Amino acid sequence: xxxxxxxxxxxxxxxxxxxxxxxxxxxxxxxxxxxxxxxxxxxxxxxxxxxxxxxxxxxxxxxxxxxxxxxxxxxxxxxxxxxxxxxxxxxxxxxxxxxxxxxxxxxxxxxxxxxxxxxxxxxxxxxxxxxxxxxxxxxxxxxxxxxxxxxxxxxxxxxxxxxxxxxxxxxxxxxxxxxxxxxxxxxxxxxxxxxxxxxxxxxxxxxxxx
Numbered sequence: 003x004x005x006x007x008x009x010x011x012x013x014x015x016x017x018x019x020x021x022x023x024x025x026x027x028x029x030x031x032x033x034x035x036x037x038x039x040x041x042x043x044x045x046x047x048x049x050x051x052x053x054x055x056x057x058x059x060x061x062x063x064x065x066x067x068x069x070x071x072x073x074x075x076x077x078x079x080x081x082x083x084x085x086x087x088x089x090x091x092x093x094x095x096x097x098x099x100x101x102x103x104x105x106x107x108x109x110x111x112x113x114x115x116x117x118x119x120x121x122x123x124x125x126x127x128x129x130x131x132x133x134x135x136x137x138x139x140x141x142x143x144x145x146x147x148x149x150x151x152x153x154x155x156x157x158x159x160x161x162x163x164x165x166x167x168x169x170x171x172x173x174x175x176x177x178x179x180x181x182x183x184x185x186x187x188x189x190x191x192x193x194x195x196x197x198x199x200x201x202x203x204x205x206x207x208x209x210x211x212x
Contacts, residue, residue, distance in 0.1 A: 005035075005088040007130075009099040012137035013169050016188040017195060018097055021137065024196050025095055028203060037087050040097035041076060044083045048075035069107045073121045076100065080126065099131060101175055101183070109171025110164045133206050135199060136176050139188040141165045 010018050010025070022038060029036045042052040051071050054060055063071075076099075084094050100122050107113045141162060176183040184202045188195055 005091050005093040006132045007084065007088060007094050007096070009096045009101065009131040009134045010137065011098055011101045011105070011134055011172060011183075012188065013105075013139070013141065013165055013172070015143070016137035016139050017192070018137060020192065021135075021196065021199060022095060022097055025135075025199060025203065028200060029093060029095075032207065034093055035091075036093040036095050037083075038095050038097075039079070039083060041079060041099055041102065042072055043075065044079035044096075045075075048078045051075040065107070065111050065113060068111070069103070069113060069118070069121070072103050072107065073125050076103075077125045080129065085129070096131075099134075100126065101131075101134060101136075101172065104175060105168045105171040109167040109169075109174075112167070131182065133203075134183045135186055135202065136172055136183050137186050137188040137195070138169070138172065141169055143189060 008025070010022050012018055026036050026038055041048075042055060043049045051074060055063070055068065055071055084096070087094055103122075104115065104118055108115050108118050173185075176185050184206075186195060186198045186202065190198075
């Protein structure tokens with residue numbers, strides 16, 4: 003039996019790092035082996051691409067270059083990490099995936115969604131997450147948290163309008179695919195957020211196993 007592929011999505015400062023560890027522990031309680039990974043990243047080459055994408059001091063990256071780099075890293079990630087692990091029956095929990103491309107490059111950069119969709123099909127075929135948890139919070143709150151973490155990367159340094167468009171793009175995806183994308187209110191306390199996550203994940207677990 004193949005493993006399940008769960009992704010965690012959301013804008014800046016919504017608590018993905020904290021909650022991805024929580025989800026791993028929650029799955030472990032149910033004797034489910036899970037691999038944590040992230041995008042862009044997950045392999046040596048993909049991590050190198052990540053550094054180029056996030057570095058504020060690199061030459062200006064053209065929007066088309068940024069999009070292609072995202073999918074180049076994703077192709078490596080799927081082929082060398084995600085798919086082999088799933089084939090062995092281990093679950094994969096990924097910090098961002100293709101929804102982030104639709105949100106950041108499609109929403110934030112206003113890139114053509116049909117181009118992103120073509121690349122998605124070219125790189126992934128019919129491979130999609132089994133479940134996506136979307137941590138959602140108002141942009142000002144998320145950016146306040148991001149600033150508290152320290153120096154901002156290239157994406158975090160964008161204007162507020164960019165992040166508003168990213169958030170709306172995420173919400174659009176959730177509206178269009180409610181069977182896969184579950185919205186988690188990230189404005190609440192950590193305890194409340196994790197209670198939402200646990201409830202959602204347990205419902206999905208039963209559905210997976212049934």
